[in-house]
Amino acid sequence: MKRILAVAALLSIFSLAVQAEDDESDFTSPGFTSYKPVYFIFGLGSEYSDDLVKVNFSMKYDPLPDLKTGLYLAFTQTMFWDFFGESGPFKEINFNPELFLRFESGYNFLDDVRIPGFDFIQAGWEHRSNGQDGVTSKGWDRAYGQLQLGVGTAFFVKAGAKYFRYLDVPEFEGRFLSLRDNPDIEEYTSNFEFQLMVGFEDMPVFFIPQKLVISAGPGGGRNALDFSKGWQQADIFFGRLVGNMRLYAQVWNGYGQSVLDYNKQSLSGHVGIAIDF
Numbered sequence: 001m002k003r004i005l006a007v008a009a010l011l012s013i014f015s016l017a018v019q020a021e022d023d024e025s026d027f028t029s030p031g032f033t034s035y036k037p038v039y040f041i042f043g044l045g046s047e048y049s050d051d052l053v054k055v056n057f058s059m060k061y062d063p064l065p066d067l068k069t070g071l072y073l074a075f076t077q078t079m080f081w082d083f084f085g086e087s088g089p090f091k092e093i094n095f096n097p098e099l100f101l102r103f104e105s106g107y108n109f110l111d112d113v114r115i116p117g118f119d120f121i122q123a124g125w126e127h128r129s130n131g132q133d134g135v136t137s138k139g140w141d142r143a144y145g146q147l148q149l150g151v152g153t154a155f156f157v158k159a160g161a162k163y164f165r166y167l168d169v170p171e172f173e174g175r176f177l178s179l180r181d182n183p184d185i186e187e188y189t190s191n192f193e194f195q196l197m198v199g200f201e202d203m204p205v206f207f208i209p210q211k212l213v214i215s216a217g218p219g220g221g222r223n224a225l226d227f228s229k230g231w232q233q234a235d236i237f238f239g240r241l242v243g244n245m246r247l248y249a250q251v252w253n254g255y256g257q258s259v260l261d262y263n264k265q266s267l268s269g270h271v272g273i274a275i276d277f
Contacts, residue, residue, distance in 0.1 A: 034276070035060040035074050037235065039248050041272030042083075052091060053083040054250075054270050060098075068109045072124075074098040080258055092130050092260050100124025119148040119158060125167075130259045138182050138259040141167040148195075158197040165191060185262050188255040189217050189231065190224035199237070206239035206247060213237075217256070231256050237274060248274035 036058035043052050060074035076096040082089050104120040106112055123146070129139025144164035151157055166186055199211030213235040220229025231254025238247035249271045256262045 031062045031065045033060055033062070034058070036076050037248075037274055039250070039272060039274040041248060041250060041270035041274075044269040044271065052268075053079075053081040053272075055079040055081060068107065068112075070102045070104065070108065072098075072100055072102060074100070078258075092132075092258050094128055094130055094259050096126060096128045098124055098126040100126075117149055117151055119150045119160075120146075121148075122146040128259055132260070136260060138262065140182065140185055140259070143167060150197075153201070155200045156198070158195075160195040160197075162193040162195075163191060164193075182259075182262055185256070186220075186222060187226070188220050188229045188263055190220050190226075190229070191222065192224050193217050203239055206241050208239050209236050210239055210246070211235075211237040217254070220255070230254050241273070244276045245273050246276070248272055 037056060038058055039054070039056050041054050043054070056076065056078050058074070058076035060072045062069075062072055064071060074097065076098075078094040078096070080091045080093070082091050100122050101124065102120050102122040105115045105118045123144065125141065125143050127139065127141045130137070132138070142164040144162055146160065146162040148158060148160035150159070168183075193215065194217075195213065195215045197211065197213045202210060214232075215235070216232045217230045218224045218227070220226035224230065231252070233253075234251045236249040238249075240246050249269070251269045253265075253267045255265055257266055257268070
């Protein structure tokens with residue numbers, strides 16, 4: 001019963017995406033916009049992949065939309081759900097709040113100036129943790145700078161790079177001060193991330209790929225030179241099904257897919273539905 005209720009609640013979120021195409025008040029009200037991909041996907045259950053359902057929800061909020069300062073608060077939540085387990089538990093839930101400044105071509109305080117070949121430059125802080133206690137409590141904080149360039153509209157190509165540094169943010173446990181429980185995370189995910197995105201305007205055929213995104217943290221260690229570590233992810237967005245829903249596939253390989261298992265290598269494939277706001 002609880003799995004039925006959970007699915008119903010999640011599908012209600014997706015139903016808003018269908019309405020959003022005709023009613024801009026749902027998710028495009030002043031200040032609220034989409035951020036990272038929003039999806040509900042099922043694991044393929046192969047020899048190398050778990051069969052967990054993976055759910056991601058992400059939004060950003062501009063507290064001063066009329067001023068176009070570029071200041072945003074964002075929140076992303078990623079859920080790893082053992083949907084087919086005996087009791088259908090959530091294996092892990094990752095919480096990822098952010099605070100950042102963004103200067104975006106075509107939407108900025110300089111009278112929305114457009115810069116050819118430039119999408120945005122961004123700098124901020126983000127936290128990610130799983131909200132658990134004891135030995136299973138994992139989390140990190142990092143400061144970052146990010147740049148994305150892009151060309152084209154009907155057919156577009158975008159390339160981005162992100163440099164970040166993990167921060168030793170202390171936590172209070174009773175009367176004692178301690179650092180986070182994964183101080184070696186930099187050995188597995190380094191300090192760099194890169195992204196390449198190619199795609200074209202929507203076509204009325206839902207099974208034709210519309211956008212391909214290749215993301216990677218190329219290696220582990222401070223300079224990303226340990227190529228036995230790091231991670232890679234491929235995201236394939238297909239045509240629209242209904243409203244803002246579209247078919248979506250994701251392949252992951254490497255370290256750091258979840259906070260709890262940051263030091264365990266995984267190879268997983270998922271397929272399901274993504275939505276655009």
